[in-house]
Amino acid sequence: MSLSREQMLAEMGISPIWVLRDVAPPASAIESSPQMEAEAVTPPQVAEVPSAPVPAQTPPPRSTAAAVDTLDWPALARQVAECRACSLCEQRKQAVLGVGDTNPEWLFIGEGPGAEEDVKGEPFVGQAGKLLDNMLASLDIARGNRVYIANAVKCRPPGNRTPEAAEIAACWPYLERQIALLKPKVIVLLGKAAVHAVLHDDKSLASLRGKRFELAGIPVVVTYHPAYLLRNLPDKAKAWEDLLFARRTLREQMAPELPF
Numbered sequence: 650m651s652l653s654r655e656q657m658l659a660e661m662g663i664s665p666i667w668v669l670r671d672v673a674p675p676a677s678a679i680e681s682s683p684q685m686e687a688e689a690v691t692p693p694q695v696a697e698v699p700s701a702p703v704p705a706q707t708p709p710p711r712s713t714a715a716a717v718d719t720l721d722w723p724a725l726a727r728q729v730a731e732c733r734a735c736s737l738c739e740q741r742k743q744a745v746l747g748v749g750d751t752n753p754e755w756l757f758i759g760e761g762p763g764a765e766e767d768v769k770g771e772p773f774v775g776q777a778g779k780l781l782d783n784m785l786a787s788l789d790i791a792r793g794n795r796v797y798i799a800n801a802v803k804c805r806p807p808g809n810r811t812p813e814a815a816e817i818a819a820c821w822p823y824l825e826r827q828i829a830l831l832k833p834k835v836i837v838l839l840g841k842a843a844v845h846a847v848l849h850d851d852k853s854l855a856s857l858r859g860k861r862f863e864l865a866g867i868p869v870v871v872t873y874h875p876a877y878l879l880r881n882l883p884d885k886a887k888a889w890e891d892l893l894f895a896r897r898t899l900r901e902q903m904a905p906e907l908p909f
């Protein structure tokens with residue numbers, strides 16, 4: 650069943666419909682609420698862009714890194730499927746490379762496959778995935794259309810535990826190669842594991858939200874993981890702010906001369 654935009658935003662925990670300040674809406678489309686007014690005067694803060702990511706705390710195994718950085722998509726998919734660079738390979742049903750448009754504007758990066766993803770071989774197919782799909786729909790994008798979805802680690806951590814630093818580091822060359830092949834216009838990091846993988850940062854998500862980071866010239870923004878949002882419904886409004894910030898960042902990246 651397909652949801653209307655209003656239903657999607659309701660699913661995100663945000664209604665009535667919000668209208669971006671940078672898009673001239675028909676007067677009839679705007680319904681005001683105290684929450685919206687607060688949003689209108691406090692845009693997410695844009696912070697300094699670190700010029701280069703801090704080096705990984707735990708360097709990836711040389712064998713993984715050296716072999717990956719020239720691979721094309723089929724070779725990368727093969728290597729990920731056969732990867733034994735860390736112990737996560739021992740209990741996986743299959744490695745989950747990613748899904749979507751391989752010429753995307755958006756790249757969303759999560760943590761790692763859960764039980765359902767391990768079976769299906771596709772990221773975000775469970776409950777968190779449904780919320781992610783609704784988050785995408787609220788931005789007028791969909792899995793496979795202008796967006797690619799990947800994870801910090803490609804194999805399911807047993808019991809759905811958080812991946813360890815060494816596992817994230819072992820998988821980083823694959824994610825790094827995906828980013829190089831995809832060349833997205835914006836990267837959205839969903840939760841701490843993705844932040845750890847891409848920004849090599851352990852700070853709280855609260856302190857990283859609303860800031861524009863950069864990886865190889867690509868803007869990177871941070872928001873909450875959908876699974877966290879399912880447990881912390883009030884923070885969906887903050888995630889929506891982050892998505893709007895990401896969309897502004899994307900537009901600036903695509904047409905820097907236009908005022909957004």
Ligand code: URA
Nearest residue numbers: 759760761762772773
């Ligand atoms: N959570 C993630 O971070 N990734 C998935 O693929 C599924 C759930």
